[in-house]
Amino acid sequence: MSGSGAAVEKAESRQRLQVNEYKENQNIDCISLRPVQTTLLGKTAKVYLVPFSLSNLDQFKCSKSLIGKNSNNEVACKKYKTKIKKTCGRILTPKMKATSSNADSTLQKSSLDVHTESNKPQHSNSDAVIIGVDMESSQDGDSDEDTTPGLDDFSGLSPYERKRLKNISENANFFASLQLSESAARLREMIKKRQPPESKRKKPKKTTNEIGCRRSMRLLNVDPSGVSLPATPTQPSLVADDETQPLLPPGPLEMAPKNRDDNKELFKGFLETWTAMSKTSSKNTEKGLSSIKSYKGNLNGMVLSEDTVQKVTKGPVFSLAIHPSETRTLVAAGAKFGQVGLWDLTQKPKEDAVYVFQPHSQSVSCLYFSPANPAHILSLSYDGTLRCGDFSRGIFEEVCRNEGSSFSSFDFLAEDASTLIVAHWDGNMSLVDRRTPGTSYEKLINSSLTKIRTIHVHPVHRQYFITAGLRDIHIYDARRLNARGSQPLISLTEHTKSIASAYFSPLTGNRVVTTCADCKLRIFDSSCISSQIPLLTTIRHNTITGRWLTRFQAVWDPKQEDCFMIGSMAYPRRVEIFHETGKRVHSFLGGECLASVCSINTVHPTRYIMAGGNSSGKIHVFMSEKNC
Incomplete structure (x- = not known):
């Protein structure tokens, strides 16, 4: 088994x-x-x-x-x-x-x-x-x-x-x-029950006995002991605003100086001096042009000193004019707040040589001595008035008035100063005829511009005049003006920004210089008034002055019509002169005496004298030593 x-x-x-x-x-x-x-x-x-x-x-x-x-x-x-x-x-x-x-x-x-x-x-x-x-x-x-x-x-x-x-x-x-399951369940319950904390910040309780910040007793109108002071009455300001200053009444105004009240005999002598000087003055127009080399040599001899610098008006200078006298040096300045100041450089001391008047309520943008009678000075203002100061009678008479429109510039159509062309800020123009007894005749004309800054008449062919608008420059024929609307003969459209001025050359009128806010000075060939005026030269120049300075305007020298001058923003402060080819000819440097920008400049028609005005009412005069 x-x-x-x-x-x-x-x-x-x-x-x-x-x-x-x-x-x-x-x-x-x-x-x-x-x-x-x-x-x-x-x-x-x-x-x-x-x-x-x-x-x-x-x-x-x-x-x-x-x-x-x-x-x-x-x-x-x-x-x-x-x-x-x-x-x-x-x-x-x-x-x-x-x-x-x-x-x-x-x-x-x-x-x-x-x-x-x-x-x-x-x-x-x-x-x-x-x-x-x-x-x-x-x-x-x-x-x-x-x-x-x-x-x-x-x-x-x-x-x-x-x-x-x-x-x-x-x-x-x-x-x-x-x-893990119990932890996850507890975490979900915590997320659901959790609420965002309150971000409201409790404000601190204000205490009645807390000491506040310190304040000036002068502003609180109390004395050092804390007792209130009585209210002081308000005083009218010396310098008014253009918008709040009321219009002056129509008709002639008395030529009364605003800067002094006493010594009427001194003022009477001042008027007599201007009247007598105007009778003896003569305008030398037969002298030909000098070479650039000799012209530069004369400019180098013009200097500025403390005696040739003076505050004339209380506001920015908008316009300048030099009396054509051969014996005395007289300068007129138009200010922002309607003032017209006169300064006689020959009289000493210089503080007693200045007289200030109030013929207008707003800015005086254009100022000329009459070519027919130098004892007359014409001033145009934004308030729609054109007045003529007559030294022989001591009044400012009213030439033209339009309260519904503001004036910007004017010029003489006739050599005898009988007819004038007036430009409006809204683009309209007025033809003024002073030959009418008692009053002047005025005809209103509509132009193709929306705004006009400056207007200037051709020195030879006086039927032509040029206007500077916002972006375009037009040349008109005074014989073809229409009240309903006038079309220009020529339009210059090369400018890309706002235009400040446009002027013909003083003797022949073959050149036109323009000042634009794109920092370029342009020279045109106006020798042939046709359908097109070619541009010759363009010069780079800083023309951005900002809101606190008066805008630059390039003006020709009557003694050398191929040269013009303009203010500069460069340091040190200066006034520059250019040739029509664009080359700088000369720069006026005043050192310590010239520490501001001279926006508005003018030149004596026959003598080597140049005046520049800044935005604080101060006038700087460059002149040769032999004329001082």
Whole structure:
């Protein structure tokens, strides 16, 4: 019986070897945990299970060659089992769990296929198919049996299944010990219940006894002891604003100086001096042009001193004029607030030689001595009035008045100053005839411009005049003006920004110089008034004066009509003279005596005397030493 038992065990071992034998692919370096069905190009190994008995024991005897052939497969199988054990010892992730479940299903299917094939009575000595992990684990001699509580009911499972369930249970216990779900729930409740903190800042309580910031007692109108002072009566300001200053009454105004009230005899002598000087003055127009070399030499002899600098008006200078006298130096200045100041540089001391009048209520933008009678000075203002100051009678008579429009500039159409052309800020023009007894005749004409800044008459062909608008410059013929609307003969459209002035050359009118806010001075050839006037020269010059300085205006020198002068923003302060070709001829530098910008400048028609006015009402006169 013992021999038969040994034979039975030997047969079972042989049968177990036949069932589990397989041939591993020698080219695979590593074996995956997931069972993979492999299709062999050779013969397929099939396993048949038959009932065991002593009679057919010899059928299960394996030859020594078959056992030796499968010895290598057993070594590979042991390595594969070792890898499975190491993997099962780790904590399974959800992905590994899914993989192991797929492996279980594949193993079960493989086992089922083995039992199914056992019914087929076919035998084959070919290699066996790779059997699942469960059967390999059953051949493992290691004592890895699970003793985990709760797995006794699964005694029919393979050791691998028990090991896997043990790992799943340990992982679940580990994550349960971390209490992640409870922490997440508490965190969600904290987020829901948490509210943003209040950002309202509590205002400090005001204390009644708190000492405030210090303030000036003068502004509080109290004395040092804290007693309120009586209200002081407001005094009228010496400088009025253009918008608040009321219009002066129509008709003639008395020529009474505003800067002095006493010594009427001195003022009477001043008027007599101007009247007598105007009778003896003569305008030398027969003298030809001098060379540039001699002209520059004369300019170099003109100097500025403390005696030739004087504050004449109380506001910015908007216009200047020099009396054409050959014996005395008389300068007139038109200010922003309607004042006209007269300064006789020959009289000493210079403080007694200045007289200021108030013929207008707003800015005096244009000022000329009459070419027919230098004892008359004509002034035009923004308030819509044009007045003539007569020194012989001591009055400012009214030449033209238009309260509904503001005047900007004027010029004489006739050499005897009998007819004038007046420009309005709204683009209209007025023809004024002073020959009408008692009053002047005015004819309103509409132009093609929306605004006119300056107007100037041709010195030779006096029927032509030029106007400077916002962007364009027009030349008109006075014989073709129409009250409903006048079209210009020529339009100059080369300017890109606001235009400040445009003037003909003083003797021939063959050149036109313009001043524009694009920092360019332009000279045009106006020798032939045709449909087109060519541009000759463009000079780069800084013309940006800002809001506090009077705008620059380039004006010709009557003694040298191919040269003009203009103020400068450069340091040190200066007044520059340019030739029509664009070359700088001379710069008037006054050193310490010239510390401001002279925006408005004018030149004596025959003598080498130049006057410049700044935005504080001060006049600077450059003159040769022999004339001082």
